[in-house]
Amino acid sequence: MTSPPYPRRPEAAPELPGLKPGGIAARARAAMTPSAPDAAYLTGLNPEQREAVETLDGPLLVLAGAGTGKTRVLTARVAHILATGRAFPSQILVVTFTNKAAREMKERIHAMVGDQIEGMPWLGTFHSIGVRILRRHHELVGLKSGFTILDTDDQIRLLKQLLAAENIDEKRWPARLLASTIDGWKNRGLSPKDVPPGEGAVFANGKGGMLYAAYQARLKALNAVDFGDLLLEGIRLFRENPDVLAEYHRRFKYLLVDEYQDTNVAQYLWLRLLAQGSKNVCCVGDDDQSIYGWRGAEVDNILRFESDFPGAKVIRLERNYRSTGHILASAAHLIAHNEGRLGKTLFSEGEEGEHVTVTGAWDSGEEARAVGEEIEALQRAGHKLSEIAILVRASFQMREFEDRFVTLGLPYRVIGGPRFYERAEIRDALAYLRCVNSPADDLAFERIVNVPKRGIGDATVKQVHDVARAAGVPLQEAARVLTQSEELKPKVRATMRGLIEAFDRWREQSRTLSHTELAEIVLDESGYTEMWQKDRSAEAAGRLENLKELVRSMEPFENLAGFLEHISLVMDTDNGAGEDAVQVMTLHSAKGLEFDTVFLPGWEEGLFPHQRALDEQGKAGLEEERRLAYVGITRARASARIWFASNRRIHGMWNSTVPSRFLDELPDAHVRVEESRGGVGWGGSAYGGGYGGGSYGQSRFDRAEPFAASSYSTPGWQRAQGQRSREGGGSRSGFSERPGGRFDAGAAGRRGGPTVIEGTLVASSTGAPSTFRTGERVFHIKFGYGEITGIDGNKLTVQFDKAGEKRVLEAFVERV
DNA sequence: GTGTCTCTCCTTTTT
DNA sequence: GGAGAGACAC
DSSP states (O other): OOSSOOOOOSSSSSOOOOSSSHHHHHHHHHSSSSSOOOOGGGGGOOOHHHHHHHHSOOOEEEOOTTTTOOOOOOOHHHHHHHHHHSSSSEEEEEEEESSHHHHHHHHHHHHGGGGGGGGTTTEEEEEHHHHHHHHHTGGGTOTTTEEEEEHHHHHHHHHHHHHHHTTTOOOTTTHHHHHHHHHHHTTOOOOGGGGOHHTTTTTTTTTHHHHHHHHHHHHTTTEEEOOHHHHHHHHHHHHHHHHHHHHHHHSSSSESSGGGGGGGGHHHHHHHHHHHOOOOOOEEEEEGGGOOGGTTBHHHHHHHHOOOOOOEEOOOOOOOOOOHHHHHHHHHHHHTTOOOOOOOOBOOOOOOOOOOOEEEEEEEEHHHHHHHHHHHHHHEEEETTTGEEESSSSSSHHHHHHHHHHHHHHOOOEEEEGGGSSSSSHHHOOOOHHHHHHHHHHHHHHHHHSSSEEEEEOOHHHHHHHHHHHOOEEEEEHHHHHTSSOOOOHHHHHHHHHHHHHHHHHHHHHHHHHHHHHHHHHHTTTHHHHHHHOOOOOTTHHHHHHHEEEHHHHTTSSSHHHHHHHHHHOOOOOOTTTSEEEEEEEEHHHOOOEEEEEEEOOBBBBBBBBBBHHHHHHHHHHHHHHHHHHHHHHHHEEEEEEEEEEEEEEEEEEEEEOOHHHTTOOOOOGGGEHHHHHOOOOOSSSSBBBBBOOOHHHHHHHHHHHHHHHHSSSSSHHHHHHHHHHHHHHHGGGGGGGGTTTTGHHHHHHHHHHTSSSHHHHHHOOOOOSSSTOEEEEEETEEEEEEEEEEEEEEEEEEEETEEEEEEEEEGGOOO
16 A cells, blocks of 8 residues: 555544444434434534434435535434434435445445445435335336336337337437437426427427327337336326325335435426425435436426425535645636526635646647656556546547557556446347346347347348237247248248247246356357357457356346346446556546546537537536536545647547637636646647637747647638637636626527537538649648648548548648 | 448437 | 448349
């Protein structure tokens, strides 16, 4: 162990010593006797935290800013409820958003109360608790026992079939769009009959509502539910069966909800129904960290809390234990630009620490190189890599960092990203197992009927479908019937029969063999493993490795059904945790985490704030992006390092960018602008140069490379400058000083603004034929000299002397 | 039925 | 620069 790289401030609470299990009664007595010393879980709590822990009766809303010890309050509260003997472990409902949060909560409660945690079945995500309830009462919502939970993939395939059946052009109305539309309705607690007709008509010329209803009918027929149904059906269950609801009212004496700002309407309704029993509901949240509006989260749920639960007490936690002064001040100043917030003032009594730094890189490659160097320097100085995180806005940004780290041999770990259970080979393998487990799983059967290729193509599958529909039986059964008739060609018939018999055999074996042995047999005998063994592509080895990992991950489960249930809800695996590696993840998945050093790359208009958020959500979108920035900065304990690149490749083409407006919203006094040490550096800028003369990196602009200066005379660049100065007018504090300004305008008005990544602007505004000709010599600021070999509108194909052939926008080259 | 080529469109975040 | 869908040849 190296010494801690950063001094922990004295306020930082020491780790709570775990209470020894046993002696509940004694502890309860101790806790209830006024003169008794504090129970261990109470030590180190500040007065507000303590109040939040000890206010057990009635509704309570805890507004907890970033790093104010919110999880600590929740876990201590559970410990307190148990220690005071107010409820049994099984009478406490604790709901979190992510599996990760649930896991962490479980561990921390375990550390406080010991084995009592074993008796807490109602600690989990909204969805996992939702399934648990539905499984117990499946018959009341029209489901058979053992219903399956569809993943997104299944959902899309099902919708595609529906669209095809309705002769709807999938090009124009993609299944994916329908899926997210339906999802949106479900998030708002709307079943097909509740969807406002006008809204239902938006999709596919009025067929949206009908498709939703048809989809639900198909789900029922398949004895399946999707994610949204886990809550929606639960709500229906409670509403239609007051006796069932009453049972849960009796059961849950205390309800605790984490990350309340992220709840959507369906979750809110579900929760409200349950909370009407004991009314001892405690919600913990932070409106400034609401970053899931795009998937239906309603910050309003926080605002509604007091009216929904009359007499609710509100406690604010504002003392930050995590970050140093400069970091906290930067985050606070930034988030103050948001109008729609409850308003909290975070403070810390810690030292000022390091300034937040802002550094410009020439391009995304240099950004990655420079960050890599800084990380190596930190490593040499004794910092642990696992205390360093790179938080990106969009996952495509990760690649460049990964490439760089691979080159450097720097251990890193991508959190989130393409998830294990979403990989094609894992899904295929699971589909086989699902077919064994439940012969009626049509979607699984369809997925693997011709994987590996067996000569069963679309035409045959359609035949099977027809038989299934006519006879009202599952596909597997229909296939069996078909093989007994003369309708299939002999070869196909033999193959199909072989497959059906294999499934029968595996099902038989599943009675005697362990589920891991069974999985190995299924994968081998189906030819699936062989398919990848024969595959000579680069990923094949990794895929085989993943299959082995899949079998290994089945071990802890009792049986196949248990495993399948688990993975439908928990889409991540927890492997690789604990090793010393740089953590790379999106800002979204960083919520709730903290690190000593946080790198925040890609602060450029269009990327962050993301163009799409602005286009689709306007001002609300911008504010959510700003909250995301706030979340990012507040993840850092001691060092927050923001980066932006002047050039970034988007859709494979280089685009020049404009630094994020969020940079302008950081307070001067707490931020230091640094120069990139690597490469050509940041050769010019939007920032400062002709723009308010801000204090940022002034020296830099005075000596832009000569070629850079000339390149900045391109039309696109001047346009950006124009936009920028018209917009900014010398003010550094951003748009909030311009109330009712351009961000209230419609999406169309925003298009031409500085939010546009420059290249996009040029690309969309140049309709005229190119003034360049093939064979001309040109200069590009990144790639140097080259010769034009092809022209496509305003896109040029250039054979560069050094960089090879590239496609570039004509606005970024000039004749030589 | 399968393999291969080209074209288009896209690329935020996730239970 | 990458995935997915459609067209076309075998």
